[in-house]
Amino acid sequence: MTTDHPTAANHKKRANAIDVEHLTVSYHARAALLDVSVSIEPDQLVGVIGPNGAGKSTFIKAILGFVKPDIGSVLINGRNVQRVKGQVAYVPQRGSVDWDFPITVQEVALMGRYQKIPWYTSPRKRDRQAAVEALEMVRMADFADRQIGELSGGQQQRVFLARALAQGSEILLLDEPFAGVDAATERAILDVLGRAKEVGKTLVVVHHDLATAGEYFDKLLLIKQRLYAYGPPEAVLEEELLSKVYEGRLRIFSDLTKRGEG
Amino acid sequence: MLDAILAPLTETYFQKALIGGSIVAVVAGVVGCLVVLRRMAFLGDALSHAMIAGVAGGYLVMKMLFGYEAHAPGMLLGSLIAAIATVALISFVSRVSRIKEDTTIGIMYTGIFALGVVAVSIFRHYIHIDLMHFIMGDILGVADTDLWVSAFTAVVVLSIIILFFRHFQLATFDPVMAASIGLPVLFLDYVLTTCVSLVVVSAVSMVGVILVVGLLITPAATAYLLSDRLDRMMILSGIFGVTSVVGGLFLCVWLDSAGGGAIMLFCTLQFLVVLALAPKYGLLARWLRLKRMVPQQVVEDVLTTILRNEGVTPLETIRTYVQEPAKSLNKALQRMVQDGLLAASEEGYALTADGQVEADKVLRAHRLWESYLAQIGTPKDQLHSTAHHLEHIREGETIEYLDEKLGHPRRDPHGRLIP
Ligand SMILES: Nc1ncnc2c1ncn2[C@@H]1O[C@H](COP(=O)(O)OP(=O)(O)OP(=O)(O)O)[C@@H](O)[C@H]1O
Numbered sequence: 163m164t165t166d167h168p169t170a171a172n173h174k175k176r177a178n179a180i181d182v183e184h185l186t187v188s189y190h191a192r193a194a195l196l197d198v199s200v201s202i203e204p205d206q207l208v209g210v211i212g213p214n215g216a217g218k219s220t221f222i223k224a225i226l227g228f229v230k231p232d233i234g235s236v237l238i239n240g241r242n243v244q245r246v247k248g249q250v251a252y253v254p255q256r257g258s259v260d261w262d263f264p265i266t267v268q269e270v271a272l273m274g275r276y277q278k279i280p281w282y283t284s285p286r287k288r289d290r291q292a293a294v295e296a297l298e299m300v301r302m303a304d305f306a307d308r309q310i311g312e313l314s315g316g317q318q319q320r321v322f323l324a325r326a327l328a329q330g331s332e333i334l335l336l337d338e339p340f341a342g343v344d345a346a347t348e349r350a351i352l353d354v355l356g357r358a359k360e361v362g363k364t365l366v367v368v369h370h371d372l373a374t375a376g377e378y379f380d381k382l383l384l385i386k387q388r389l390y391a392y393g394p395p396e397a398v399l400e401e402e403l404l405s406k407v408y409e410g411r412l413r414i415f416s417d418l419t420k421r422g423e424g
Numbered sequence: 425m426l427d428a429i430l431a432p433l434t435e436t437y438f439q440k441a442l443i444g445g446s447i448v449a450v451v452a453g454v455v456g457c458l459v460v461l462r463r464m465a466f467l468g469d470a471l472s473h474a475m476i477a478g479v480a481g482g483y484l485v486m487k488m489l490f491g492y493e494a495h496a497p498g499m500l501l502g503s504l505i506a507a508i509a510t511v512a513l514i515s516f517v518s519r520v521s522r523i524k525e526d527t528t529i530g531i532m533y534t535g536i537f538a539l540g541v542v543a544v545s546i547f548r549h550y551i552h553i554d555l556m557h558f559i560m561g562d563i564l565g566v567a568d569t570d571l572w573v574s575a576f577t578a579v580v581v582l583s584i585i586i587l588f589f590r591h592f593q594l595a596t597f598d599p600v601m602a603a604s605i606g607l608p609v610l611f612l613d614y615v616l617t618t619c620v621s622l623v624v625v626s627a628v629s630m631v632g633v634i635l636v637v638g639l640l641i642t643p644a645a646t647a648y649l650l651s652d653r654l655d656r657m658m659i660l661s662g663i664f665g666v667t668s669v670v671g672g673l674f675l676c677v678w679l680d681s682a683g684g685g686a687i688m689l690f691c692t693l694q695f696l697v698v699l700a701l702a703p704k705y706g707l708l709a710r711w712l713r714l715k716r717m718v719p720q721q722v723v724e725d726v727l728t729t730i731l732r733n734e735g736v737t738p739l740e741t742i743r744t745y746v747q748e749p750a751k752s753l754n755k756a757l758q759r760m761v762q763d764g765l766l767a768a769s770e771e772g773y774a775l776t777a778d779g780q781v782e783a784d785k786v787l788r789a790h791r792l793w794e795s796y797l798a799q800i801g802t803p804k805d806q807l808h809s810t811a812h813h814l815e816h817i818r819e820g821e822t823i824e825y826l827d828e829k830l831g832h833p834r835r836d837p838h839g840r841l842i843p
Pocket residue numbers: 189190194212213214215216217218219220221255
């Protein structure tokens with residue numbers, strides 16, 4: 163189900179953070195996303211779930227304006243994504259980052275400020291300051307001079323989270339920030355996300371673990387090429403709906419929800 | 425000895441070679457860093473091979489239409505057009521067909537190279553291009569025009585890279601974010617490709633078609649082994665480019681060999697030396713790290729020995745319980761003190777807070793394994809020794825699984841508390 167558009171009267175007052183309308187994205191004639199329409203309200207922690215290859219990353223990249231839709235549109239705060247730049251910050255999926263790239267933790271965080279630095283100057287003091295503050299927020303300031311490949315999976319996620327925070331955008335998109343991190347780090351990242359939400363940010367997080375999805379997020383978005391559901395976790399984590407989307411893999415899900423039976 | 429170094433320096437041809445080569449090598453090194461990080465090495469090869477067709481075309485057109493013989497700017501323009509046409513063809517074919525990019529590159533550059541070779545030989549009465557010169561380069565015969573062309577190229581390309589350093593860095597590292605903050609990612613790709621073409625064109629006359637790609641990527645790869653920041657990598661790479669040219673030129677004079685070959689040989693040797701000796705990413709460093717590594721098993725045995733002994737434990741006690749040659753045990757202890765697991769004193773070793781946590785984990789694993797073994801009916805006298813072996817197996821959820829399966833026992837079979 164998709165939420166209805168607000169009436170014209172309160173549309174002005176409280177625009178949606180993200181409006182996706184009839185979005186279709188294809189790679190070589192194969193549709194990765196098909197006719198996806200959804201409106202995400204501001205101030206929400208939204209989880210995106212769906213099996214491998216469902217188009218979750220593509221969905222994120224479309225909201226960033228990186229992949230061009232074949233048809234449909236993405237509005238950020240009511241304006242076309244192609245026209246607003248830098249209002250959406252992004253934490254990439256682990257596998258898509260070159261961890262051998264010659265770059266330090268500090269420099270990655272500084273990238274969050276690149277948009278604000280005029281092209282003809284080098285980073286100013288306040289830019290470096292903002293980068294350090296962001297690193298402190300995720301407790302990674304001690305690692306500032308490390309090359310990013312020399313960190314654990316959880317630390318790497320936190321560095322990219324710092325970059326997104328340094329960008330100061332109202333909307334944060336995270337592609338599987340919990341993949342390959344231990345329980346303590348997962349908590350720590352979730353904490354940071356919760357605090358970001360408290361200061362009014364909108365967060366869209368791709369998440370793989372159905373067992374924790376209900377607990378972590380205000381709303382869930384179930385996607386597999388098409389949008390299957392968007393709403394509060396109770397409504398989305400429905401046996402019937404999930405079995406349709408996850409097909410044979412549902413058994414894994416029931417195992418997860420009935421944890422403790424061994 | 426000194427004479428061997430100074431004598432060539434007085435020769436004009438040698439000076440020109442040094443200056444021209446160094447200019448080209450600096451830009452090639454800097455741009456090469458982006459080429460290496462973007463995995464575009466093959467492109468450099470394609471561009472240099474395509475050039476020959478461009479040069480022949482430029483020569484012919486200028487001669488037929490304007491009567492100029494070997495008109496350098498015409499040939500330069502021709503090479504650039506050929507280079508860009510090759511790139512366009514490559515991306516076109518790999519986009520519209522199922523043939524992958526590396527294959528397309530191979531097809532296109534050999535094809536265009538062949539076209540150039542055939543053209544040069546058909547029109548050999550009109551155009552006088554020395555194919556050998558082209559393929560091998562002629563750094564010792566650098567002409568003044570070559571010098572000016574490469575100096576101009578260097579200034580243009582270096583300015584672009586320095587001014588837009590952050591743009592190139594971000595577009596290379598994370599194109600998705602680059603696009604999302606409004607950087608023209610595709611346009612930057614084109615700019616970079618054009619820069620690479622310019623560099624290749626100015627380098628071919630010095631080291632030749634075949635070796636150009638080496639000048640582009642070898643110094644960059646050498647620098648990559650030594651630096652963790654892109655700006656430093658670029659500076660180092662430029663320096664390595666220059667040292668290759670200088671070293672190679674002397675090598676060439678002393679050995680009386682081909683210039684381009686000597687430069688690339690020196691450049692490759694330089695790479696191999698760094699590969700062996702680089703402090704962090706070198707082979708020697710890797711070997712030393714492996715050698716210094718202390719087996720986890722020894723660490724864990726030391727931890728539990730001290731834990732069971734409660735308090736400061738003399739070296740002799742540790743030695744009796746941890747069966748390990750004295751040398752490697754000492755190494756392990758040293759390492760553990762460094763890592764903050766142990767505190768050393770006159771009387772012996774004690775656990776630090778971190779060490780205590782680690783030791784508890786191992787002890788918990790040991791006692792749970794023991795309980796598990798007892799449950800599956802292992803003879804009592806074997807419990808300890810088997811569990812001692814098994815306690816090291818506690819990756820992931822192994823221990824929680826045991827704990828759950830046994831119903832969260834509080835004590836092990838010997839009646840001791842499970843931490
Ligand atoms: N650059 C690309 N070129 C061609 N096909 C692509 C590309 N990126 C994604 N696809 C295809 O589009 C579909 C959706 O991919 P996407 O990466 O969005 O899935 P995902 O839900 O993020 O999967 P995962 O859980 O594995 O990360 C897949 O079938 C994938 O093969």
